[in-house]
Structures are given as C-alpha cells and as structure tokens.
Amino acid sequence: MALYGCVGAMALPSELIVHIFSFLSDRDKVRASSVCSRWRECLFYPSLWTELKLRVGGGANWGGSGSEQTPRLEFLMRKFGAFVRELHLEVAPVDGYLSPLSGVEGRIEPVERDPQLLDRWKDARITYLEQVLCVLRCIRNNRNLQKLSLYGDTCILQDEGILDSAYLQQVDPGGKKIKEIQQLLLEVLSNSRKIKWLSSAFMLGVVTPCSLASLSNPSAGSLEHLGLLDNQLPCLVSPVELERLVHLRSLALDFCDFTSELSHLLAGGDRAPLHRLSLMLNGAALEAKPLDGTASEDDWKTLVQRSANLRVYVMALDVCSQDLLRVLKPSLPLERIHLDSYSTLVTDGTLELIAQQYNKTLSHFVLMRDDTVFPDLGINRNEDPLVLLAWRCVHLSVLVIHGYTVWSHNLVAISRLRGSSLKVLAVSEESIDFDPDQRVFMEGDPVHNLVKEVSLGLGRVWHPSMDSNLVLSEPTQHFHREMQSFSLGM
16 A cells, blocks of 8 residues: 555554554543644544543542543543443542541541531532533433443442531532433433443432433343442332343342342343342441341242352441341352451351351452451451361452451461462451460561461462552442452353
8 A cells, every 4th residue: 555655653544543542541542642633533533432431539549639630521521422332430539538438437527627628528529510410411312322330439428427408508509410410310321222231339319219210121121230329328229120121130239228029020030040249238327228128048049049140249348247147148149248347346156157158159258347456256266267268168269358367377277278279368467466386486587487388378479468448448449349340250
C-alpha cells in the first residue's frame, strides 16, 4: 500500500491505529487523544469504548477531588454513553468520610460540632448527585447496554446519622435530583434490550423497591446476574419481579432479604439453576432488618437439590457469634466467608462449626478484626481452631487473618497441611506470636525460621505481610469486588 510520501505513525491507516490503541487503558486513551486531531479521531472510535470503568469521588486517592473529575466524566459519557455496552461506575465519599467498618470505628463527629465537616459533606453530596445524573442521562436511551455495575459507599454516612432529611434538604431541596435519578434509572431499565448484568450496591437514592419492575421484558429474559444491596432500605427485590428473571444464574443481596419465599422461587423447576449467591450481613442493621423469615435449613436443602452447582459467598460485618450460628445452616453450600468486625468477637465455636459443616465446599476464609487487642481463639483448646479448619477444609485455597493471635508453630502446621494448594496465606505481622518456650530451644531469629518453615510448607517464598488497606478500611467495597469476581467465575 502506497504511503504517499508520509512517514511514521501518521502514515498508518486509521483502522490500524484504532487496533493499536485498543491495547491502551482508558486513562491512556484519553491522554493520547491530546496528541493531535488524527489520533483524537481514532481514539474516540466507538469500538474502542465498548466498556467503561469509571472511579470518581474519594479525593486524592481516586485521582483528584470529585468536582475536578466531573468535567472528565461528562466528556466521556457524552462521547460514549449512548452506545457503551459495559459500564462500571464506582463513587466514593470524599477522603475522611470512609470509616473502617461501616460506621463502627472512626465515627464522624456530629456536624453541629464541626461546621467545616458540614461544608465538605455538602460539596461531596452535591458532586455525587451531579455525577450520577450525568451518567444516567447519557445512558438512558442505550439499547445495547449489556452490563451496568454501580457502587457507592454512601451507606456509611447513613449509619452515622448524617444523611437524615434535614441535611439532604440542604443539598437537594424537595428531593428533585434524587427523584430525577430514580426516574432516569427506570428509563435505562425500560429501554434496555440486552442487559445480562445489573448491579447496584450502596448507591444513595438510586434504586428503590419499584425499580426492577421497569426492566423491559427482553432484558428480564436475558439477565443472568442481579445484585441489589442497600442495608438501609426495605428489600429491593420482590418475588413477583424475581419470578420474571428465569435465566438468572447469579444473585447478590442483603442476607436479611434472602427470604424463604425467594429461596422457594429460585428452586422452581421452570427456571435456570442458580450458580452463585453472594450475601452480605451487617450486624448494625439487624435491629431494623432481623433474620426472621430468612431461608431455613429445609429451604437450603430444596434449593441445593435444584441447583446442584450452587456456591455461596457470605460477608458478615460486625455480627455476633450468636447470629452467625443462626445464619450458617448445614445445607448452605458455603464456598467463601469473610468475617470482619470491630466490636464483636468471632468465637472458636464458630470456627469449629464452619470447619465441620463446610469441609467439602469452603475455599476462601477471611478473618479480620480491627482492634488493638488480638484474642487467641485456641487458648482453651488442645488443637487450634484455625489449624483444624485448614485440616478439615480440603479445598481451602485462600486464608487471610488479621486481628487474632496466630502462633508461629500453628502457622507452620497450616502451611504443611495445605501445602501448595493454599494459594493465598496472608497473615499480618502483628497477628503472629511466638511461644516463649520454643525460643529457648530455637537457634537464630524466630521470624527468619518461621519464614523458612512456612515457605517450605507452601512450596514457595512466603512472608508475614498483608495489604490490608482495602480489606480493613473499605469492607463493603471489598465485598462488591469479590462478589463480581465470584459471579464472573460461574
């Protein structure tokens, strides 16, 4: 092909430039678009933007303040909102609003005592409303949308009592913007024709118990994953609406919303078997949304008989052991469990129950506690419950521990029991303790010896460290992302 005397990248045909740019990240595409008009034309070709992953809000950690990100968000949505096929949007409050455990730790001082905080909160909420409106306005008529995933960790502010009507009126008088957001979502769902994935988690004012009713019949027949989570609201999924979703294979709900009625419906013979079920249980919300009416042992048996490949992921935030024992039914096919707490304490009896009931299904076990005191779960037992869990759960591949004492010799035992099949063994350094009696007979540095022994047991290099920032400070975001990877693997 003749290049007509041109040399370099400018001589390439547009189709080839578009193909090269398809390997760039979204951020790099936007940056490269400022090079020249030819590149800008190629970079904004629709085929390059079938999927958009957007993260806004949250201050400097999320790439600038929320208000600074709004123009970029508006630009992208104007360009691609009408035809994008997969849209992922994460919205976070401004830095300083996220408390480590959904309002349990790091409580926000009442705004009356801190006028500066009130001003920042107002700005954050105004920005949040503007950004959500921008996104929904631009996709309202998109008939090719196949995946819509929304996440916003605003439930924390609700736990703190900041999002009451008086404060909301200051940023949204009469609730006009909230009502427009809800109406826009209804239009998005009613205009859709091919949605396979619909997920909304902790988005302030976006989803209501009536939202799902607007889903078009074509999308109701194509939807394979549904996730609606907001522990501050009534159940967002009614049996009537769920009955329409006959090809649903994956579901994510608040645990208290997974009722006996929903379980029976999902076990019906006229619908696709359920493969993945992600349930989030927030102890702080149990008073408003009790466990009464949730799926019973018989319900789980019936559901598993119909859905033989069903696997369940449970995250329990600050849930006492008494409530956990009510939740963990023997027939529940538990594959992943994340126990995260601040004020409550997981008992050795709970760990023993998990190890006995789910020894054939459990693959991921995350045990977190954010406190200065590190309790020893095996202090009154001959055998450490964590070692017994590693021994009994033959498919255990991920074990994450922080906030509980793990003795060095038990850590070595766990590594030897599971060996290379334990793909992730993450134990924070401050959780590990050494038996003083062993140090007398041990030569060299105990930490060095521990690293050596565990590495030998696992068959790979291991160190006592853990990137705990996400898991400790943003458990709901961790659940949201784990749920997505869990459901994508069905």
